[in-house]
Amino acid sequence: RKLLATLRSQWHDSILRALQKSKHNMSKLPMASGYNILYPYLCLLPDEEYVAIMMQVLNTLSPQGESLAVLARDLGSKVYNRYVTQRKLRSRQLEKVQEVYKGYIGLLARDSRPHKCLPREYWEKLVVEAGFGPSLNLKDCSWPYVILMRLGMHLLELLVQAVRVPRNILNPRLEPRLIPVLYHIYSFRSTWQVGLIKPHPIFSQLVSNAAETTLTFNSSVIPMLCPPVPWTSPHFGAFVLNDTKLMRFVDGAVQHQLLLEQCPPVNLHPVLDALNQLGNCAWKINQPVLDIIISIFNDKGNEKLDIPPPVSEAPRPPAAPGNSATGNKSHKQELLLCKKKAAEMHSLRMDALYKLSIANYVRDKVFWFPHNMDFRGRTYPCPPYFNHLGNDVTRAILLFAEGRPLGPKGLDWLKIHLINLTGLKKKNALRERLEYANEVMEEILDSADRPLTGRKWWMNTDEPWQALACCMEIAKASRSPDPAAYVSHFPVHQDGSCNGLQHYAALGRDLIGAMSVNLMPCGVPQDVYSAVAQQVEEFRKKDAEQGVKVAQVLQGFISRKVVKQTVMTVVYGVTRYGGRLQMEKRLKEIEFPEEYLWEASHYLVKQVFNGIKEMFSATRDIQNWLTESAKLIAQSGQTVEWVTPLGLPIVQPYYRSKPTVLNCSMQTLTVKTFTGNQKPDTVKQKNAFPPNFIHSLDSTHMMLTALHCLRQGLTFVSVHDCYWTHALTVDVMNQICRQQFVALHSEKILQDLSKFMVEKYCSPDREMRALWQSKLMEQLSNVPKTGTFNLKRVMNSTYFFS
Numbered sequence: 001r002k003l004l005a006t007l008r009s010q011w012h013d014s015i016l017r018a019l020q021k022s023k024h025n026m027s028k029l030p031m032a033s034g035y036n037i038l039y040p041y042l043c044l045l046p047d048e049e050y051v052a053i054m055m056q057v058l059n060t061l062s063p064q065g066e067s068l069a070v071l072a073r074d075l076g077s078k079v080y081n082r083y084v085t086q087r088k089l090r091s092r093q094l095e096k097v098q099e100v101y102k103g104y105i106g107l108l109a110r111d112s113r114p115h116k117c118l119p120r121e122y123w124e125k126l127v128v129e130a131g132f133g134p135s136l137n138l139k140d141c142s143w144p145y146v147i148l149m150r151l152g153m154h155l156l157e158l159l160v161q162a163v164r165v166p167r168n169i170l171n172p173r174l175e176p177r178l179i180p181v182l183y184h185i186y187s188f189r190s191t192w193q194v195g196l197i198k199p200h201p202i203f204s205q206l207v208s209n210a211a212e213t214t215l216t217f218n219s220s221v222i223p224m225l226c227p228p229v230p231w232t233s234p235h236f237g238a239f240v241l242n243d244t245k246l247m248r249f250v251d252g253a254v255q256h257q258l259l260l261e262q263c264p265p266v267n268l269h270p271v272l273d274a275l276n277q278l279g280n281c282a283w284k285i286n287q288p289v290l291d292i293i294i295s296i297f298n299d300k301g302n303e304k305l306d307i308p309p310p311v312s313e314a315p316r317p318p319a320a321p322g323n324s325a326t327g328n329k330s331h332k333q334e335l336l337l338c339k340k341k342a343a344e345m346h347s348l349r350m351d352a353l354y355k356l357s358i359a360n361y362v363r364d365k366v367f368w369f370p371h372n373m374d375f376r377g378r379t380y381p382c383p384p385y386f387n388h389l390g391n392d393v394t395r396a397i398l399l400f401a402e403g404r405p406l407g408p409k410g411l412d413w414l415k416i417h418l419i420n421l422t423g424l425k426k427k428n429a430l431r432e433r434l435e436y437a438n439e440v441m442e443e444i445l446d447s448a449d450r451p452l453t454g455r456k457w458w459m460n461t462d463e464p465w466q467a468l469a470c471c472m473e474i475a476k477a478s479r480s481p482d483p484a485a486y487v488s489h490f491p492v493h494q495d496g497s498c499n500g501l502q503h504y505a506a507l508g509r510d511l512i513g514a515m516s517v518n519l520m521p522c523g524v525p526q527d528v529y530s531a532v533a534q535q536v537e538e539f540r541k542k543d544a545e546q547g548v549k550v551a552q553v554l555q556g557f558i559s560r561k562v563v564k565q566t567v568m569t570v571v572y573g574v575t576r577y578g579g580r581l582q583m584e585k586r587l588k589e590i591e592f593p594e595e596y597l598w599e600a601s602h603y604l605v606k607q608v609f610n611g612i613k614e615m616f617s618a619t620r621d622i623q624n625w626l627t628e629s630a631k632l633i634a635q636s637g638q639t640v641e642w643v644t645p646l647g648l649p650i651v652q653p654y655y656r657s658k659p660t661v662l663n664c665s666m667q668t669l670t671v672k673t674f675t676g677n678q679k680p681d682t683v684k685q686k687n688a689f690p691p692n693f694i695h696s697l698d699s700t701h702m703m704l705t706a707l708h709c710l711r712q713g714l715t716f717v718s719v720h721d722c723y724w725t726h727a728l729t730v731d732v733m734n735q736i737c738r739q740q741f742v743a744l745h746s747e748k749i750l751q752d753l754s755k756f757m758v759e760k761y762c763s764p765d766r767e768m769r770a771l772w773q774s775k776l777m778e779q780l781s782n783v784p785k786t787g788t789f790n791l792k793r794v795m796n797s798t799y800f801f802s
Contacts, residue, residue, distance in 0.1 A: 001210045003169070008055065011163045011181075015051050018162040022154075023047075041143075041151050044083050053078045054159050056216060058181075062350070063208075064343050065185070065198030069669060072152030079151060080143055081218070084243045087141070097240060100126045101229065108227060108280075118710075119230040119276045120269070127232075146660055149671050153664045160184060160197065160666070170202055184666050195667045215357050220244070223362060223383050228279040228370035231272040234260040238279070238370035238382055246272075248374050250653055250672075255639070256375050259649045267647035271377065274646075274703035277710045278379055279370045281717050282401035283388075284489065285363045289469045290397045292451055294356055301349070305464055306393055308348035314341055351385075352393070358386040359397050366401040376692050377648050377699035378720060388491075389719050396465030400715055400726065403487035410727035411474070411483045417492045417727075418444070418470040420802075423462030429524050430798065441478075448475035491717070491724040494734060494801040496698075498528050499721035500571030501616065502800070503697045506745040508618025509786040516615060518799040519789070525799040528615075529564040535611035536563060536604065550599045558604070562586045566608050572691035573623075579605040621784040622750070623690045630689035632776045633761055634682040640689050643756060644696045645747050646703055652692060654684035693753075697744070704740040709733060723801065738795050745791055754780045 019042075026039040042050070057075055088094045103126045108119065117125075163181040168174040181203045187196050220242040231237030231246060234257065238244035247256045260268070296302050301309035317338040320331060369381035369388070381387035388398050406414070415437035419425050425433045437444070443457035448471040451458065458468040473490045480486040496502060497518045505513035514520055516528040537558045543551035565586065566579045574582070583601035592600060613620050630640045641651045655678040659670040702718045709716035714729045714736075725733045758780050762773045769777070794800055 001212065004206055004210045004212075007165060007169075007206070011058070012051055012055060014162045014164070015054055015158065016047060018158045019047055019050055022158060037147070038151055038154055041079070041147065042154075045079065045086065049082055050079065050155065053082065054155055058159060058163065059207075059216070061182075061197070061199050062346065063199060063201075063204040064346065065187075065196040068153075068156065068184070068195040068197055068667065069149075069671075071197055072149050072156055072669070074152065075155045076143075076148035076150075076152030078218075079155070080148060081220075081242060084141070085241055088241065094241070096130060097229070100130055101240060103129075104230075105227060118273050119280060120232055120273055123230045123232055146662070146671055146673060149669065150662055150664075153662060153666070153669060156197065157664065157666055165200070165202060165206075167202070170205060195669070215354070217354075217358070218242075221383050221385060222358060223283070223367035223369055223386065225362070225365055225367055227282070227368050228276075230276040230279075233265060233272075234268070237272070237275070238372065244370065244372060244382055246275075246372055248372060248380070253653045255651050255653060259641075259651050263647075263649050267649075270646045270707065271373075271648045271703060273710075274706045275371045275373065275379060277706045278717055279368060281715055282366050282368055284366055284399050284401040285359055286397045286399045286469055287363055288472060289465065290356075290359055290363060292468075293393060293397065293465065294360065297352060297356055301352075305459065306391060308345060308352050310349055311342055311346050314338065314345050354385045355390065355394055358383075359394075373699070375650060375653060376695040377644055377646075377650065377703070378695055379699065379702070379718070388717060388724070392463045392465045395463075396469045398491070399489040400491055401489070402715060403489045404715075404726040404728045406477055406484055406486050406488050407728040408484055409731065410488060411477050411486075413492050413727040413730045414470060414474050414477065414488070414490065418467060418474060420493070420495070421461060421463045421467045421470060427524065427527065430802065444471045445475050445478075447471040488727055490727065492727045492730050494723050494725075494730065494737070496721035496801050497525065497799060498568065498571075499698055500568075500691075500694050501528060501619070502741075503694050503701075503745075504571060504619040504622060505616060505789070506741070506791060506794075507697075507749060507786075508616065508622050508784065509789040509791070510616050510618045511787050511789045512614075513616035513619055514789040514793075518797055518802075519791075519794050521793060521796040522799065525802065527560070529560045529567050531615065532567050532608060532611045533558055533560045533563045535614060536607045539607045539610065550596060550603045553593065553596050554600055554603070557587065557590060557592055557600075559590075562590070562604070563608050566605060567612065570609070570612055571694060573687050575687070576605050576609065579608065583608075618784060618787050625750075625779075625782070625784050626690040626693055627686055629757065629776070629779055631682065631686040632772060632779055633757070634680045634685035636761070636770075636772045636776070637679060638761060639680045640685050641760065642693065642696070642753055644700045645744060645749060645752075646700050648696070648700075650692070650696055652680075652685055652688060654681040654688065655679065656681050697749070701737075701741055701744050704744060705733070705737045708736045708740060712736070734801060737801050738797070741800070742791055742794050750783050754783050 023039070023042050026036060026042070029036045029039075053075065056078070057071060061071075088097075100123065104119075104123050107117075107122045107126075160180065160182045164178040165181050166176050167179045168176045179200065179202075181200055183198050183200065185196050185198055186193050188194070220239060224239065226240075228238050229236070229240055234246045237246065245257075247260060249256050293307065296305065296307050300313055301307045303309060315338055317335050318331060369383055371379050371381055373379045381389060386394060388395060412434055416430055416433050419433040419437050425436055428436070440457070443455065446454040447456070447458040447468060451468055458464055458471055461467040470490070473488060477483050477486045477488065501513065501517045502519060504510075505517055505519055515522070516526050516531045518526050520526075540551045540554055540558060544555065562583065565582045566574065569578070569582070580601045583604045584597055587597060587601060587604075633640050639651055639654075641649065643649050657672040657678060660673045662669045662671055698721055702720070702723070705723065706716050706718065709725070709732075712732060714725055714733060716733065717724045723733060723737060758777060762777050762780075763769055
């Protein structure tokens with residue numbers, strides 16, 4: 001560690017010298033030359049800050065190397081973020097934010113009656129009271145993407161040139177020549193040639209020998225230790241200091257931001273309030289579960305329990321064979337496979353290390369996840385590594401910071417939730433799941449008391465870590481003197497069943513479809529995948545009787561598992577081509593005869609599409625109507641836009657972008673740039689419209705549920721179509737979630753969409769209308785007919801979300 005520290009201070013000095021030299025040279029260049037564009041950007045911060053940023057990137061570089069483009073973007077963004085922070089400090093904006101924030105959390109903490117005022121309204125009131133001073137809504141000063149990349153590339157070049165290490169540092173027998181620490185190499189990713197920056201093995205060895213015990217993170221990737229600043233506009237919200245975009249988008253795309261800025265602020269309020277509600281949920285760590293996970297992580301991991309082992313456990317490459325050519329070839333392949341496996345293991349291990357380190361850092365604290373959204377309105381926590389969207393391991397260590405007594409039905413909900421996590425009783429009624437939980441109570445208590453030394457019932461479940469956490473909660477609750485009064489912090493989940501198809505069936509009022517995705521009340525949960533598999537099996541029987549060879553070969557091979565993925569992705573626009581590949585994969589898994597694979601998968605995908613067409617007749621019509629409309633719009637050279645029922649404007653960001661080539665001394669780099677006058681990518685615009693439209697509806701349903709839960713004082717968070725709350729309030733949340741689904745689909749969604757598009761894309765004057773506009777008018781006015789399903793039935797459907 002000492003050696004590494006000495007080297008680092010030398011590197012720091014040589015990077016500083018290189019930076020100063022390059023700035024000196026640039027300042028002498030004539031203003032018009034390309035390099036001089038960067039000079040002002042290198043003078044925004046003190047030199048030391050640039051060096052610190054470069055050192056940080058050097059310290060976190062993986063031994064496998066990283067692509068040049070990623071590193072350049074990382075360096076450029078880090079400089080930009082530092083600059084924004086400086087700007088806030090200098091403009092005294094930060095002082096004002098701090099003053100308003102103090103008042104805001106005072107009000108939040110005091111507010112026991114949630115319906116009095118929304119967090120956003122509190123904040124706006126306080127800003128008005130604070131009166132003069134700098135505006136909090138500093139207009140976005142984001143730098144052009146090309147500049148960001150140029151700056152990053154320049155800093156990266158300095159880093160590669162400046163950082164050197166004596167060749168004999170680990171092996172005194174070698175000559176003491178200085179060699180570079182970083183190398184620029186090319187590698188192939190599928191058919192693309194990609195430039196990588198890779199550290200010299202000596203450097204990787206030094207770092208791994210030092211085995212340092214601290215990780216350095218940017219503050220924006222750590223959960224907040226105070227409630228987030230409420231979103232009040234597209235420019236302002238989430239972190240106190242870091243700039244956060246309300247809407248995430250592809251690097252360099254500006255269309256979304258423009259659309260949000262043009263939108264009347266009041267139209268965005270419902271969406272901002274829903275994001276604030278999700279961000280205001282306070283969390284804490286489930287310490288007993290975290291400790292067990294860390295102990296397994298430090299003891300070589302466990303792949304079955306999804307805790308990645310260290311790279312030292314990777315398969316050893318085989319010894320070199322004799323001189324035979326075939327032997328050499330297969331040996332090379334095995335070596336490549338071993339290398340690939342080691343690289344995968346390294347990245348999984350690091351990912352787990354990051355998550356567990358952050359969890360361990362906040363183990364005694366209360367923390368918050370500020371949220372933003374993607375262009376369809378789906379919400380995501382801003383801190384990327386550790387949050388409730390993570391895998392089973394991450395979810396198991398999260399608890400609500402606020403506790404609620406279980407109440408009369410809470411313990412039953414915990415037990416049902418546990419059985420849902422095991423995946424053992426998917427087809428059974430809730431009552432049967434509860435009975436089963438009571439039958440295996442001994443196993444549950446044994447798992448809770450002796451997780452690693454007992455009978456380990458929890459390990460053989462779908463979500464083992466969440467199941468273990470739930471076992472522990474049930475044990476504590478059932479042993480307390482009065483379970484109904486036991487204060488629980490445990491989140492209970494309710495999951496939509498094939499949520500995309502639920503929205504389609506509701507849009508099309510499809511009777512059979514609605515039954516198969518649980519929009520209709522029913523004694524046991526309906527399973528759409530089994531229903532489609534049954535339908536396909538009937539088609540197969542008919543064909544087999546008529547002597548179709550492939551139908552005869554497929555006898556006994558058609559099951560829920562084979563069709564599930566394709567049925568699930570049909571909603572999201574999978575094509576027959578993609579569907580056939582999915583089928584082929586599933587058939588291979590169940591050892592279907594190789595020679596019929598292509599034919600069988602081709603046949604099956606056709607039948608699955610037909611099966612869905614029969615069950616969801618209006619769904620296919622709606623999908624085709626959306627696709628056809630998008631095709632006409634995109635062919636006319638425009639992008640597809642719409643507004644969600646909550647008033648969020650949406651534009652699809654798919655363009656045929658013209659790449660800009662950056663000539664740098666190391667290599668040329670191609671950067672996609674977005675200008676105002678690009679042609680849309682017709683195929684993507686057309687194929688992505690149906691799934692994106694459905695995603696925008698499921699996010700609207702979630703936001704409506706969030707806002708109404710807020711009104712009733714519930715804790716509520718969501719992972720897309722999986723809604724979480726306390727065991728006490730599951731029944732209330734279920735009621736709200738159904739009411740809001742009915743309310744949403746009682747709106748004339750397709751008619752409103754049609755009206756919006758006619759106004760946007762077709763000129764009102766008949767004489768002026770182009771041919772494509774007349775075609776589009778005709779297409780849009782032809783809204784698909786709907787079926788006879790009565791939407792109100794959803795209110796009494798137990799398995800709609802369960």
